[in-house]
Amino acid sequence: xAGVTQTPKFQVLKTGQSMTLQCAQDMxxxxxxxxxxxxxMGLRLIHxxxxxxxxxxxxxxxxxxxxxxxxxxxxxxxxSAAPSQxxxxxxxxxxxxRAEAFFGQGTRLTVV
Amino acid sequence: xxxxxxxxSQVPVFEEAPVELRCNYSSSVSVYxxxxxxxxxxxxxxxxxxxxxxxxVESINGxxxxxxxxxxSFHLRKPSVHISDTAEYFCAVSVAGGSNYKLTFGKxxxxxxxP
Numbered sequence: 001x002a003g004v005t006q007t008p009k010f011q012v013l014k015t016g017q018s019m020t021l022q023c024a025q026d027m028x029x030x031x032x033x034x035x036x037x038x039x040x041m042g043l044r045l046i047h048x049x050x051x052x053x054x055x056x057x058x059x060x061x062x063x064x065x066x067x068x069x070x071x072x073x074x075x076x077x078x079x080s081a082a083p084s085q086x087x088x089x090x091x092x093x094x095x096x097x098r099a100e101a102f103f104g105q106g107t108r109l110t111v112v
Numbered sequence: 113x114x115x116x117x118x119x120x121s122q123v124p125v126f127e128e129a130p131v132e133l134r135c136n137y138s139s140s141v142s143v144y145x146x147x148x149x150x151x152x153x154x155x156x157x158x159x160x161x162x163x164x165x166x167x168x169v170e171s172i173n174g175x176x177x178x179x180x181x182x183x184x185s186f187h188l189r190k191p192s193v194h195i196s197d198t199a200e201y202f203c204a205v206s207v208a209g210g211s212n213y214k215l216t217f218g219k220x221x222x223x224x225x226x227p
Binding site for chain 2: 004040041045049094100105106
């Protein structure tokens with residue numbers, strides 16, 4: 001049981017490049033979320049999904065797209081990276097009706 | 113909307129000393145409360161949670177937190193810390209009865225345990 005798996009662990013992008021951060025969970029959780037962590041800011045919610053085909057915006061959605069075609073996967077896309085998107089990104093999943101969120105190990109993204 | 117305030121950004125202590133990490137929250141509805149721990153270069157792990165019932169909750173590694181509704185607080189305590197407790201600690205809330213895909217986090221408290 002791998003839990004929540006994020007790839008890659010590290011990435012450096014040039015301004016304007018695009019990329020997809022991958023997130024997969026094998027716990028059959030209905031809910032998945034993306035957060036970004038910045039120094040002194042804690043974690044802030046970017047996007048979330050309550051099931052396949054259903055996504056919604058969180059607190060800081062600008063510059064990011066998501067889709068949820070399967071229960072297991074919830075990729076986060078940066079269409080045109082900006083230095084302000086330099087951050088550590090965490091994916092989380094939660095079982096419907098349960099309170100505990102499980103987090104991946106994070107992706108450290110640097111945009112230069 | 114909910115908000116979480118962690119009153120200390122850094123807490124340095126000596127090994128075997130007691131520690132308290134403070135957390136206050138604001139919400140117009142009932143909430144669930146959580147403490148997550150992040151060791152260096154790792155993801156977040158749930159340390160303990162308050163959903164309902166007894167206001168004092170404990171973790172397996174000696175931490176405890178007490179939910180105080182009147183003071184809207186959920187402070188984390190440990191009577192004797194170890195070097196291995198060095199980590200960043202995050203307090204978080206979510207709407208009670210809802211599902212936990214929308215957590216609101218505090219800004220974190222870096223606990224440094226010195227020998």
